[in-house]
Amino acid sequence: MPAPAKRKTTKKRIAIFDTTLRDAEQCPGAAMTTEEKLKVAHQLARLGVDVIEAGFPYSSPGDFDAVQRIVKEIKGPTIVGLSLCRPDAIDTTAQALKIGKRVRLHVFLSTSPQHREFILRKRKEEVLEMAVSSVRRARDQIAEVEFSPMDATRTEFDYLCQVVEGAIEAGASIVNIPDTLGYALPHEFGDLIRRLRETVPNIDKATISVHCHDDLGLATANSLAGVLNGATQVECTINGLGERAGNAALEEIAVILDTRQELKRKFETGINLKEIYRTSRLVRDVTGVPVQPNKAIVGENAFAHSSGVHVDGVIKLLQRRASFEIVRPQRIGRDRSEIVLTSRSGRKAVRHRLAELGYELSTTELESTYQRFLALADQRKEVTDDELESLVADELRLAHEIYALDYMHVVSGGTTIPSATVRLRRNGEVFQAVASGVGSVDAVYTAIHKVVKVPHSLVDYTVSSVTGGTDALGEVTVRISDKSDIVYTGRGTSMDIIEASAKAYLAALNKAVFRAEGGAGRRKSRKKSKPKA
Ligand SMILES: [Zn+2]
Numbered sequence: 001m002p003a004p005a006k007r008k009t010t011k012k013r014i015a016i017f018d019t020t021l022r023d024a025e026q027c028p029g030a031a032m033t034t035e036e037k038l039k040v041a042h043q044l045a046r047l048g049v050d051v052i053e054a055g056f057p058y059s060s061p062g063d064f065d066a067v068q069r070i071v072k073e074i075k076g077p078t079i080v081g082l083s084l085c086r087p088d089a090i091d092t093t094a095q096a097l098k099i100g101k102r103v104r105l106h107v108f109l110s111t112s113p114q115h116r117e118f119i120l121r122k123r124k125e126e127v128l129e130m131a132v133s134s135v136r137r138a139r140d141q142i143a144e145v146e147f148s149p150m151d152a153t154r155t156e157f158d159y160l161c162q163v164v165e166g167a168i169e170a171g172a173s174i175v176n177i178p179d180t181l182g183y184a185l186p187h188e189f190g191d192l193i194r195r196l197r198e199t200v201p202n203i204d205k206a207t208i209s210v211h212c213h214d215d216l217g218l219a220t221a222n223s224l225a226g227v228l229n230g231a232t233q234v235e236c237t238i239n240g241l242g243e244r245a246g247n248a249a250l251e252e253i254a255v256i257l258d259t260r261q262e263l264k265r266k267f268e269t270g271i272n273l274k275e276i277y278r279t280s281r282l283v284r285d286v287t288g289v290p291v292q293p294n295k296a297i298v299g300e301n302a303f304a305h306s307s308g309v310h311v312d313g314v315i316k317l318l319q320r321r322a323s324f325e326i327v328r329p330q331r332i333g334r335d336r337s338e339i340v341l342t343s344r345s346g347r348k349a350v351r352h353r354l355a356e357l358g359y360e361l362s363t364t365e366l367e368s369t370y371q372r373f374l375a376l377a378d379q380r381k382e383v384t385d386d387e388l389e390s391l392v393a394d395e396l397r398l399a400h401e402i403y404a405l406d407y408m409h410v411v412s413g414g415t416t417i418p419s420a421t422v423r424l425r426r427n428g429e430v431f432q433a434v435a436s437g438v439g440s441v442d443a444v445y446t447a448i449h450k451v452v453k454v455p456h457s458l459v460d461y462t463v464s465s466v467t468g469g470t471d472a473l474g475e476v477t478v479r480i481s482d483k484s485d486i487v488y489t490g491r492g493t494s495m496d497i498i499e500a501s502a503k504a505y506l507a508a509l510n511k512a513v514f515r516a517e518g519g520a521g522r523r524k525s526r527k528k529s530k531p532k533a
Pocket of ligand 1: 211
């Protein structure tokens, strides 16, 4: 007698579409250089995302180049270029993507009455026609096309159905439903997806995607409601970055679908959870946008603290974990090794630990990081993972170091007027300046500005410590904006807060100089408004 057939469980695969390089890149201060975008894209591929939205090639030659390089270099995920529904924009975007095999052209168009009337100034029929002809034009050049009716949640339902049907008919195989303003409630959004599935006659020919913004803190909840009602692609970003309040956080979506058993039985993603933490750190480091300490999954305080192990004993700790942790930190790659690095640790030990933390450095990057590690280790008994990561983050930023800090000397205290002497180096040339200020940092900044003359204003200056105690490694984040209101973020770490301040300021200035002198990512000659999809 044959054994009873086992019921085969088929899980529904939820495609993770990461838009950190497009939607998040648009948030103030998060602009990335092409090199930084590539670093993030490589890590996203390791994380296991299905799709990477690499940018908006039509907006500038820099964006075009960045998308093209990502298409060339990244293997695995599908690479997407976003485009307006305009023939020239579609053709330019197709041009950037053409060289790749797994590519997708994503066209978007506002469909809500508010946007039709005030932005597009077009009637319903004209907007529908634009959507259909744009999808066709995209399909003529790229095999895979995604269509987004922007502001879908405020679009009349019948009309939304017509546009979606038209786009699928014209060849879109993915239809994305964005809650562009982050206004929907989960039950409404879930309902919208369900009704679309029930109403649009050709909907089974397309993948339904969701793209939710977090203006009311509901981006993740809305995305999940979409999935529960039939969406099989979620558009999201690392650390929930994105325009205004941001997008749904990739790490939250992936961990939710893996943590709740009733969901895990039905759905799966291709995400390697162990890569989540290092991806979050990398994005934080290259964008300079900090992660709030209480952020779900990746925030510093997101997990029960493991200090006090010696006092409580291991058994108590294990009990505490079982009763208080719904997600183990190790599951998202947040291991804290027992290995202690000191000034006696060799290159091999440092390289090994960095690899465990997810950093793949070139030989020169490693050597430079090691030298900085030794300098720090000489002053301290041991170097923690956080400190080591800070050194690497510094190293990543040095990639576009134009002016380097050679020497600085500050005189302050008591009744003296604070003054600073600063020596900077650029391509072997040395520049020196002296300045006074209302405080030490002010004096240093004035001196640096005498050398690096790029016009800018200081937007923000914050100090925090990487580790506790008075001998902590201090971290300074500086944000400046240039004359075209582009914001540049610089971070610097040092045991001396004045030095950390100087490094941070210089890092931000270097980015401004890089762009002013025509580096990649400049938005000069062909500046176009960026989409809000
Ligand atoms: Zn968006």
